[in-house]
Amino acid sequence: MPAIVIAGAGPAGLRTASLLAMEGWQVDVIEEHSEVGIPENCSGLLSVSGLNELGIDAESCTVNRIYGAEIFSANGTKLTVERQEPVALVVKRSEFDKMLFKEAVKNGANIEFNSKLIDVRRQHIFFQRKARGEAKKARVVVGADGVLSKAREIAGIQIDKKYFVQSYQERVSGTFDKTKVQVYFGSFAKGLFAWIIPESEGIARAGIATSLGINAREAFEEFKHKYSFEFETIERQSFMIPLGPPVEEPVKDNILLVGDAAFHVKATTGGGIIFGLNAAQKCAEAITKHLKHGSKLSEYKNLLKPINRELKIHWRIRSYLNSLSDDKLDKLFLKLKKAGIEEFLTEHGDMDRPSMFIGKLLKKPRFWSLLPLIFRLR
Ligand SMILES: Cc1cc2nc3c(=O)[nH]c(=O)nc-3n(C[C@H](O)[C@H](O)[C@H](O)COP(=O)(O)OP(=O)(O)OC[C@H]3O[C@@H](n4cnc5c(N)ncnc54)[C@H](O)[C@@H]3O)c2cc1C
Structure with a gap:
């Protein structure tokens, strides 16, 4: 029987799959969509240091390099941070995910599309493929199925809705400083902030995220009005972001949660890719130790400690700013x-x-x- 089934072919699931397949384990990834990286719900801002530490070369999907940030308070007080070297890359997110997908397949992972996780009962996984119910066996199940994780629900973990924000983002044309991202705080963006992330001097990803119950699209209009921005919309998207402390118990029986599913997300910004990829390494390590040496899967929780320590600081900063x-x-x-x-x-x-x-x-x-x-x- 396959050793491991991973639900979700996003960055966290693909990285976990890649590392486990490299160790020689049989890994099946089930993904509800028909393609990796689509729909694209992301601004694609990744720290250079984070990518370097992970050993990921994202050159092929990079559209811009960022040297600093301008951060605005509600009355317009501006803090500017600027480096000589690039601190972050703006990547085309679907291309980034496809790169991780190719790596996972090259290492031997098997990815099954149009396959949606429905349930896990001990070592049986139930999923829906093209409107048909199917089942397969797995010794270990990884829930890498994102913000509204089904695996998390199956593991019995309830998250209060105050720990989610709703985002609205547009890809826009206008005039931008391509070297810096801009971040705008204020009550029009209650729960997070508004942002402008340039792809070039003429195109940017401009968005906002707000607490649930607030209409993020209307908040975006208020933001544009407040700063008299006149963008031309090219594309728009709306998606939820987990914004809270990391999940305390990311292991339940043979289910491990990773990435957005486990709130491996910086609550200061909503960015989850670098932390999700780091957690994926710990997840793969815990599973390998379990299958090879019989150690407990709950060892994953210990391996996550350094990551969670940082995530908890992000959460304390976020809670303070929100207050x-x-x-x-x-x-x-x-x-x-x-x-x-x-x-x-x-x-x-x-x-x-x-x-x-x-x-x-x-x-x-x-x-x-x-x-x-x-x-x-x-
Ligand atoms: C507007 C916006 C901007 C963002 N900008 C940034 C940024 O600039 N930098 C950054 O680091 N992060 C950013 N993020 C966050 C980032 O997108 C997430 O942290 C990241 O995608 C999490 O990766 P993941 O693999 O955990 O989950 P996902 O990327 O969400 O992948 C989960 C996968 O699971 C699949 N899936 C879901 N349910 C099931 C199921 N039941 N069965 C099978 N498959 C399933 C989904 O189709 C998906 O492919 C942004 C998010 C938003 C919404």
Whole structure:
């Protein structure tokens, strides 16, 4: 019988499949869509450091290089962070996923399209293929089926809806600084923020994400109006993003959750690809140890500890930002600016690992007026 069945051929599922197949295990991936990477619901911003650590060369799907960011508070106070070297790549997400797909297939994984996970009963998986119910056996099941994970539901994990935001994004034409992303905070984007991620000087991905219950598309119109943006819409998309702490128990019996399904997502930004790929490595490691040496699958939880430590800091920062009114956020931005946060982040900032620079903040006397906040976030 196949050793492992993975539900979901997104980055987390494909990476897990690739690594396990490379170890020689028989891996089947079931994917509900007929193609990898479609529909494309992403801004495709990936840190250079994160990709390098993973050993992933995303050159073939890169459309732009980002050197920094402009971050705006509700009243327009701007923090600018800028490096000499690219800090992030803007990738065409469907191409990125296809690259991971080819790698997984090359390593020996088997991908079955139009196959939707329905249920797991011990070592039996039930799925729907072209309106027909089918079943297969698996010793281990990986739930890499994204934000609204069926595997998570089957594992009995309930997530409160306050831990999701609704995004709305348009691919637009206009005039953009192609070297920087822009991030806009304020009550018009309650729950996250609005963004502009340039593909070039003429095209960008502009979007917003808001708490559930708020109409994200209307919020996007409010954002455009507030800043008098006049974009030409090329494409539009809307999708949910998990925004909360990582799932505490990512293993239930023989089911392991990875990626968005397990909230392996930076709650500061909603970005989940780098963390999902890192978690996939831990997931593959835990499964290999289990199948080879009989160790418990729950070892996965231990392997995830360093990843979850960072994700929890992202979540504390997000919770703090969400608690601030526009006025308080403005005051915080001014205070940070005055203390020299722009120069500090230019030198020490890390898109993925806040623990790296929060520790360094403590060593700079000019930030000691922010000590209560720093200790709260650590
Ligand atoms: C608007 C927007 C912008 C974003 N921008 C960024 C960004 O710039 N950078 C970043 O890092 N992240 C970004 N993200 C988040 C990123 O897209 C996710 O974190 C990432 O896709 C998660 O990967 P995954 O493999 O866990 O899940 P997914 O990519 O969601 O893959 C899950 C797969 O499972 C399949 N599936 C679902 N249910 C079933 C089922 N029952 N049976 C079989 N298959 C199933 C789906 O079809 C899908 O292919 C963004 C998200 C949104 C919505």
